[in-house]
Amino acid sequence: MRIITLPNKDAEEELQHQESLSWIERTGDVVLALGRNYPAGFRVPLHSHTKTQLWCAREGVVLVGTARGRWMLPPGHGLLIPAGLEHATEMVSDVRMQSLYVDAAIVATDDPRVLEVTSLAGNLMEELVQSDERPLPERRKRLIMELLLDEIGRLPERPLGLPFPVDQRLARLCRHFVKRPAANAGIDDWARDLGMSRRSFTRFFRAETGLSFVTWRQQACLFASLPRLAEGQSVTSVALDAGYENIAAFTTMFRRMLGSSPSNYLRSRAG
Template sequence: MSTQAKILPIKRSSDLPHDASPVVGLADHYPPGFSDPFHAHERCQLALTLSGIITVTTGSASYILPPNRAIWIPGGTHHQVTTRAAVQFRTLYVDNTLNKWLDRCHVFETTPLVRALIDEVLQFRFPYPPQGREVRLTSLLLDELDRMPSVGLQISMPSDRRLVRVCRALLLNPTDGRDLDHWALEAGMGRRTFTRLFREQTGMGLASWRQQARMIEAIALLEQGHSVTTAAYDVGYDSPSAFSAAFHRIFGMSPSAYCRGSIKI
């Protein structure tokens, strides 16, 4: 039997054999409220969300993945995946020798061409030959990924477990406005120690980190179709105008402009 005739049914990442082709893929979905514990894949992972929003958390950052955005996760990177609503997505597993981004996770925009190439990989018969159409298409896909603009849909996470506890609480409830003294006490630290360590490990103070967390949450709400006004109040702002001003400072555009651009992608 020729290798072209062999079909490798990949329904979960655990079905991926060690002798598979350099790039393989699967289509999948997550139900509402899904949570996949921290894990790592031997290969690099490219995940593209088609509907719904995925949150990916690593040891150093938390990323959100709205529709038509993708995330690159280097092989061996421990990460956790969670959802709120149902999610449809595509995942490719890429041999580590093809990794152009070393050990860096990042979220980026995708074009119709990139999405079409990802879908084409899902139609491959595996294993495919070392020369041929499949190799040319996967090479084109990886070249196109290198051209996709990164988007600031992530927030740094500290490594200290006490600070991680604080950050996760704020990610779960970004409207929580309790002050620095409260969170220092929650972490079991003095105010000065908390402030110093938080800045060392996240690159910003608690107030700036919380504002960024609110913006990430706001983007998730906007992507789900919530109005700017609803998103503003739901992430803890006193008025839509204050929210819009903060959004513009961080992302360089108004929430309305972001929504219009998101629809066009």
Template sequence: MYANGPLSTEARVVVGRSTDAADYQDVPRPVAVMPKTYAAGMRLPRHFHERAQLLYATAGLMMAFAEDGTWVVPEGHALWIPPRLPHAVATHGAVSMCSAYLDPASARSFPANCRVIAVSRLLASALTALAEEPVLYAVDGRGGHLAALVLDEIGRAPATPLALPLPRDSRLRRVCLALIEDPASKADLDAWADRAGASRRTLTRGFRAETGLSFGDWRARARVIRALALTAEGRPPRAVATAVGYRSAQALRTTVARVLGPDRPPWGDAAG
């Protein structure tokens, strides 16, 4: 019991536990969990961890950036980050997160590239419970069982389309970075090809070969990802739609359904 009464679950797991990621890289356990909160508009410059990281958004929305892509991590989702991969993170709106750091041996069979996963209820509960255990939990006790469950659930989780792969070809990359900077641009494929100094055919083939997406699908995904970030900052639906190149919130909603699937978007009805 504390002076002001019982602590909330989130507060309990932070008391006595470091919120410095460096303190979790050498923990002699397969999984080390660190809850943390961030204010809106926070940016973590490019950095890397010795361990693999599962960056789980328990509330709010984050965006992560690396050499080969951009990823959006809305509430209820997590970003898988391989060991030693340089990345930067920005928050849109206030964020509560929980990072699980996995030792390289435990992460050996996991993907070598970043991916966004939907966090199952079982994985969310296991992470919360493991955060309430001592950092040096008993490997053969409750903590060890929870860590094994976390590893199993991460391995089972399917990837979501909340990723924006970046090509290595310098011409295509210039186009992508310009679209990320101005997703509302009205320029068509021919105009972008001229700007890149490539033929329409080269641009079309290059996008599919290097990103797995057509130019149109890549641009639509870029717009949806920016819409997620703007919505998390509290922008009204019509303003969000205009900012990413749509005439109405309904038009954006249609694109969201096409990119993310017909189910309700992870940020609710903010797109319309």
């Protein structure tokens, strides 16, 4: 288990990242825990692991991208990444990260999934990451690992993934929407931009993303709003900028997707 603070120098950052990847692949441990501190703007290029990875943002906001889509991790969330899947990361803010690397025969997933990290899981991960500085007795370490692996299977999944289409014309519209979300964006406008009928567009959009346009639009609005809320911007300004007519409509969407109001959700994450 290691804790690494990366200096703000590209060459040194890349060197430490490569050394860390080599260490992860060399060790024969069934469960590994790793902690890192990343500066805002730091990018990790495409790479993969032979183990299943649970990438957790304990502080800050990070984007993880693969060929299958993009996933946003606000504080208190983790992304379960399948073994062998290439992924890249971008730090939206200063980030304190903790990751678990687990033998794929023990924890496996077919697709990336965003999970809410419970207090129990977070505390257990903290114990393992800190064990380099505060060595744990072998029995205690084994018990922590067993309980943590059991807890991972109980972590609630959250709709913070945003699948992106392969079609470049549609992908262009989707990227523009994430940068400037509009909750009232209409199917007819998008269909017109692509020279399609409404019916053809709805079939095409679902085939490309696996979601209906309305569901994708809601998730994209949430995707774009959470980093701003995590930075401390007001719910009012974020809601209005996202195209919602009032705070109540934004709060209703937020509660439906994440189970609580924006203020309560972020307060619980900070805690």
